[in-house]
Amino acid sequence: MNTFSHLPAHLWRQGNLHAMRAAALFACGAGVAFAQDKETRNFLFLGDLASRYNREVWEMSIPAIIMSILIAVATSWALFYSVIKFRERKGEVREPAQFHGNNVLEIALIAVPFLIVTVLAILTVRTMVRINNPDIYAKSLRGEPVQVDVLAAQFWWNFTYPQLGNIANGNEMVMPQGRAIRTNITSRDVMHQFWAPNIGGQRAAIPGVQKEYTLDIERPGIYQGNCTQLCGPSHANMRYKVVVLAENDWNAFVTAARAYRAPVPAPGSSEARGQQIFLQGKNGSPSCAGCHRVQGLQGAAGLAGPDLSYFASRNTLGAGMWEGEAARERLKEWILNSPGLKPGSLMPAYRNVQTGKSLLSEQDLDDLEAYLLTLKLPPAAEYWNKVPSR
Ligand code: HEC
Numbered sequence: 377m378n379t380f381s382h383l384p385a386h387l388w389r390q391g392n393l394h395a396m397r398a399a400a401l402f403a404c405g406a407g408v409a410f411a412q413d414k415e416t417r418n419f420l421f422l423g424d425l426a427s428r429y430n431r432e433v434w435e436m437s438i439p440a441i442i443m444s445i446l447i448a449v450a451t452s453w454a455l456f457y458s459v460i461k462f463r464e465r466k467g468e469v470r471e472p473a474q475f476h477g478n479n480v481l482e483i484a485l486i487a488v489p490f491l492i493v494t495v496l497a498i499l500t501v502r503t504m505v506r507i508n509n510p511d512i513y514a515k516s517l518r519g520e521p522v523q524v525d526v527l528a529a530q531f532w533w534n535f536t537y538p539q540l541g542n543i544a545n546g547n548e549m550v551m552p553q554g555r556a557i558r559t560n561i562t563s564r565d566v567m568h569q570f571w572a573p574n575i576g577g578q579r580a581a582i583p584g585v586q587k588e589y590t591l592d593i594e595r596p597g598i599y600q601g602n603c604t605q606l607c608g609p610s611h612a613n614m615r616y617k618v619v620v621l622a623e624n625d626w627n628a629f630v631t632a633a634r635a636y637r638a639p640v641p642a643p644g645s646s647e648a649r650g651q652q653i654f655l656q657g658k659n660g661s662p663s664c665a666g667c668h669r670v671q672g673l674q675g676a677a678g679l680a681g682p683d684l685s686y687f688a689s690r691n692t693l694g695a696g697m698w699e700g701e702a703a704r705e706r707l708k709e710w711i712l713n714s715p716g717l718k719p720g721s722l723m724p725a726y727r728n729v730q731t732g733k734s735l736l737s738e739q740d741l742d743d744l745e746a747y748l749l750t751l752k753l754p755p756a757a758e759y760w761n762k763v764p765s766r
Pocket residue numbers: 530531532546547610654662663664665666667668680681682687690692693694695696711718720721722723724744748
């Protein structure tokens with residue numbers, strides 16, 4: 377039974393063509409409209425094209441998408457056309473036309489796909505070479521590249537700036553807008569993956585290997601990053617923020633961060649007691665300073681946890697697990713029992729293993745919190761206040 381048999385063949389053919397033209401036009405129109413609008417682009421996982429890398433990838437996908445649409449339209453048209461045109465009619469019994477041995481057809485059926493694959497391969501490889509070539513960034517960006525060393529560890533990040541007096545920050549990567557960022561990515565323990573979609577593709581962090589990549593970002597803002605490697609129980613909680621600053625704000629940040637020395641609390645204050653515990657631990661507990669670096673604090677050079685130099689200027693806690701208020705609220709609980717809050721956290725719980733009794737009193741926690749909250753950049757360098765939106 378043929379659904380279309382009530383239509384005269386020529387009418388059906390015409391209608392068919394019109395419908396397909398309309399569909400093709402609609403698809404192209406929708407594609408163009410989508411690409412203009414930032415929200416929709418984000419929705420389509422294209423990122424907001426805030427980096428040279430992403431624009432290169434987007435620009436190569438346009439011809440690839442157009443080619444795919446053309447191929448889809450052409451093959452569907454050929455399929456429907458031949459199914460309808462050459463269908464078996466009522467009472468008709470005949471052998472279908474045979475094409476075996478038709479050289480022109482067979483060569484065409486090899487040559488056309490070969491051409492398609494070749495064109496797509498050239499587009500892809502060309503883009504891959506371009507986005508991995510530091511020179512293309514250097515050409516379009518201001519000044520010398522900024523060096524940022526990225527250390528990935530279960531389940532946190534450290535960002536150090538070896539050319540800028542070794543300033544460092546944990547879990548929040550501050551970077552300048554419109555400059556090439558030369559990253560040196562490595563891992564402390566297992567394989568991790570550095571991925572902030574707005575900045576470009578995923579970059580492997582491999583223990584014992586220093587991988588250099590050039591990144592850039594064209595607009596100030598906050599961009600979300602996450603480890604995308606299944607690196608342990610908290611792999612999904614291994615997040616970071618990329619905070620991109622306009623030139624002035626970046627310069628202010630660098631100047632202040634280079635000059636930064638952890639403040640010295642007034643003797644006898646809660647902060648001073650906090651600093652004491654931070655440096656020496658309490659009741660046989662390990663000292664915080666043994667695992668955490670604080671710039672300018674004698675004895676705090678630990679590298680087993682994220683840098684805490686200006687922890688109070690950060691907006692996140694637990695490598696981006698919480699932000700803002702939610703982060704502040706959990707600070708004491710975090711200090712007391714980090715693995716209880718974050719699965720697999722390698723920061724030890726401050727409890728006696730045998731008795732389960734806390735090694736830190738409420739007072740100790742208040743003091744530690746008070747001390748941590750003094751670790752702050754000067755207002756001119758508070759980077760969270762400098763970016764358009766969170
Ligand atoms: C054995 C090493 C070790 C000791 C000791 C230690 N920490 Fe940590 N700390 C870590 C690790 C590892 C992390 C990262 C955990 C994660 O996010 O997965 C961390 C994370 C933190 C964070 C969150 C940082 C951020 O940006 O997310 C704070 C705050 C912190 N530690 C404070 C302290 C304080 C205060 C002490 C002492 C009472 C202390 N730590 C003792 C290893 C340690």
